[in-house]
Amino acid sequence: MGDDVERQFHSALAEGCFATLVVGPDATAGPLLRRLSSGLGRCHAIVATVDPSGWPAGGEGHLTIVQLGPRPEGELTAAQALRSALRMDPDYLVVEAPEPPLDMLCMAGQTGHGVLARAVGMADEAALVAGAAQLPFGAQTLPRVIVTDALGPVCVVATDRAAAVWRRGEPLPDRATLTGFTPRVVPPPAPREPIPPLAREELEALRALLGPHARPTWAPVLGEPLALVDEVHAAGSSTIGGRPLLGEGEAWPTCGECRAPMPLAVQLARGGLPSEARPRFPAGATHFQLFYCTHGSCAVGDPAGADSKNRLLRFVAGGAPAAEVPALDEPVVARPITGWEGRSETPAGDDVEGLEGELESSRWRLADRLRDGDADDEEATLAGPRHGEKLLGWPAWAQGAEWERCPRCQVRMELFFQVDADDAPLSMLFAADGLGHVMQCASHLDVLRFRWACG
DSSP, X not given: OOHHHHHHHXXXXXXXXXXEEEEOSSTTHHHHHHHHHTTOTTSOEEEEESOOTTSOOTTSTTEEEEEOBOXXXXXXXXXXXXXXXXXXXXXXXXXXXXXXXXXXXXXXXXXXXXXXXXXXXXXXXXXXXXXXXXXXXXXXXXXXXEEEOSSSSEEEEEOSSOEEXXXXXXXXXXXXXXXXEEEOOOOOOOOOXXXXXXXXXXXXXXXXXXXXXXXXXEEEEEOOOBOXXXXXXXXXXXXXXXXXXXXXXXOOOXXXXXXXXXXXXXXXXXXXXXXXXXXXXXXXXXXXXXXXXXXXXXXXXXXXXXXXXXXXXXXXXOOEEOSOOOOOSSOOOBEEEEEEEEEEEOOOXXXXXXXXXXXXXXXXXXXXXXXXXXXXXXXXXXXXOOOSSEESSOOOOSSSOOOOBOTTTOOBOEEEEEEETTSTTSTTSSSTTEEEEEEEOSSXXXXXXXXXXXX
């Protein structure tokens, strides 16, 4: 890679562009990866590598070294390391592994992460992933390299012989220097036109279908962030993150898989909830708590599944704020819940029969009006379930409906609380855009289940 191209690449990174670079096993690839990552001083980068020699010492500044391979607790694969890294929501991922999971790398690029990755002998797999993801550049026959970028205005195109930078709106790189590439332009999206209100008959049809399913839901009103090591919550408080209430002599909960202490994600105090939500607490319970493991070395097999050991859901009867805070791998920023904002919402399309064809199109137009800030209260209700943290209501699914059934009575459980890791303060909990749902049995209030998914 020429010095001029490398300078352009660093310039693009400084402008906040997201780029995915996959380089081959040639002799310059390793030094190139190290050189490029050294320019990310303002970012939190994760390096998954088999051989850490030649990289800066782990834990210095922005760079964290995660060595793959055998370890006392078991083999650490590139996929496991990337899952752990994504839970920490880094600005950039720097990956050097024999066979990195290219689908995960593309997903990371599409969800707002810069990715610098070295792939060894994976041209065919890379071409398939690039084509399936409909990314700007797809490799056809190049034996070593693909470069993809789904979000930002820059692509760095590199082979073992040549490199070039392409910015949207500029001419494509000279194909003569990019043997094996078949570049294609993905035009930028056209400016959105204002979405007009629905016709009266359309609105009436949606009202007739969805209105009977409307449910109340409450979004938490969050106070200013608190330093985890300094804040102390009085008994009876609700919070996102922070210090949990623990029973007398109880230790801070640890992950059932890796045994690391788990940060508190959500704590809800019954006395501070809307009156409609208080009957959802079992007799004698004063607080609900959700802990979730964010440890970088946790190798739980299915971190999103309802049966995974990397979380704790429970109702507790009183307690006192934890006296000591353990060294948490990735603590959740503490935000007190100062109030609740009530609203009404209707279910997702997967949860109501008859929402199809023209009705479904009308529903999507309402969702667009809500996104643009043009919807009135009734339109907002009919537009579907809300994203973000919320109490009760209907789940907003990241992929599709994933209802749980009570293991005691086999009846479908209902939403108790929704966790949205798409934005602060819970963005580091799962991955870049995770949506999680705490489900509760209406007959057995102490039965809770939790699963999440990424869009």
